[in-house]
Amino acid sequence: MPGGASAAEGPADGGGLAGGEGPAAVRVRGLRRVYGDVVALDGVDLDFAAGTFTAVMGPSGSGKSTLLQCAAGLDRPSGGTVRVDGIELGGLGERRLTRLRRDRIGFVFQSFNLLPSLTAAQNVALPLRLAGRRPSRGAVRAALDRVGLGERAGHRPAELSGGQQQRVALARALITRPAVLFGDEPTGALDTTSSREVLGLLRELVDREGQTTVMVTHDPVAASYADRVVFLVDGRVSGELAAPSAETVAAHLAGLERDTAPDGSGSADGSGSADAAGLAGTAGLGGAVAGRSAC
Numbered sequence: 001m002p003g004g005a006s007a008a009e010g011p012a013d014g015g016g017l018a019g020g021e022g023p024a025a026v027r028v029r030g031l032r033r034v035y036g037d038v039v040a041l042d043g044v045d046l047d048f049a050a051g052t053f054t055a056v057m058g059p060s061g062s063g064k065s066t067l068l069q070c071a072a073g074l075d076r077p078s079g080g081t082v083r084v085d086g087i088e089l090g091g092l093g094e095r096r097l098t099r100l101r102r103d104r105i106g107f108v109f110q111s112f113n114l115l116p117s118l119t120a121a122q123n124v125a126l127p128l129r130l131a132g133r134r135p136s137r138g139a140v141r142a143a144l145d146r147v148g149l150g151e152r153a154g155h156r157p158a159e160l161s162g163g164q165q166q167r168v169a170l171a172r173a174l175i176t177r178p179a180v181l182f183g184d185e186p187t188g189a190l191d192t193t194s195s196r197e198v199l200g201l202l203r204e205l206v207d208r209e210g211q212t213t214v215m216v217t218h219d220p221v222a223a224s225y226a227d228r229v230v231f232l233v234d235g236r237v238s239g240e241l242a243a244p245s246a247e248t249v250a251a252h253l254a255g256l257e258r259d260t261a262p263d264g265s266g267s268a269d270g271s272g273s274a275d276a277a278g279l280a281g282t283a284g285l286g287g288a289v290a291g292r293s294a295c
């Protein structure tokens with residue numbers, strides 16, 4: 001298994017597009033997505049290298065969710081290409097795209113999207129059952145074990161904490177061993193403790209299993225668990241950070257905020273618009289950074 005943490009050791013972004021050495025699990029070129037007269041993505045070129053953990057950040061409305069949806073084959077781009085595991089999504093019809101999404105792509109959301117009447121095990125098994133397969137009890141149990149919830153297989157979502165529910169959602173996303181796991185603000189609905197628990201698990205899956213992971217987040221501490229941070233502004237890649245710390249991420253966001261402030265005055269007083277850029281999550285940086293170094 002590749003040791004994903006090593007990406008933090010070198011100048012991983014030397015080539016510009018790639019987030020580390022190795023082949024790209026996901027390759028995006030010239031990606032555009034237009035909704036009416038709104039340009040959500042305006043020519044995005046990115047590689048997400050296999051076995052790496054990337055955070056995607058940027059102001060609200062900068063195109064983060066659209067990027068993930070297009071890269072995951074949940075939305076069709078207006079232009080450009082997306083390759084997952086070497087397969088170009090644009091060339092696939094609906095049925096093959098659905099199958100590729102099911103087999104090669106995992107997705108978790110801020111709201112865990114578990115079915116409340118089903119147990120953890122039944123939720124994890126659901127995607128395979130919907131695909132007409134009958135996952136073995138052992139496979140479901142193994143998926144729950146990977147997220148540390150083997151003992152909770154019979155619990156329903158209401159009997160689990162938020163962090164545990166998101167871990168069930170992760171087990172469900174990972175049961176097919178996807179080439180890439182996408183998370184759109186997967187810790188956005190969690191308290192600090194549960195959030196750290198889920199982030200620690202994501203990091204562990206990358207390090208232990210080489211699970212390529214791409215996560216949208218507003219929180220610099222969350223981003224510091226990744227190998228690399230990509231910043232979007234107005235549907236374009238505006239910059240990157242390798243081996244991010246919560247401080248370097250927060251500083252980069254503050255710079256973006258100054259550059260994009262409508263009146264050019266920035267937010268040096270830390271009020272109002274700083275929150276809009278997602279800086280609210282910087283509270284408690286010190287402890288969280290200590291936590292990250294233990295990973």
Ligand SMILES: Nc1ncnc2c1ncn2[C@@H]1O[C@H](COP(=O)(O)OP(=O)(O)O)[C@@H](O)[C@H]1O
Nearest residue numbers: 035038039040059060061062063064065066067
């Ligand atoms: N389904 C949609 N219909 C119309 N506009 C959309 C749709 N989805 C996103 N947008 C617009 O595209 C832009 C980028 O949105 P989004 O990707 O959700 O941003 P982010 O996730 O960074 O907040 C925004 O201006 C948003 O209003």
Ligand SMILES: [Mg+2]
Nearest residue numbers: 064065066184
């Ligand atoms: Mg979004």
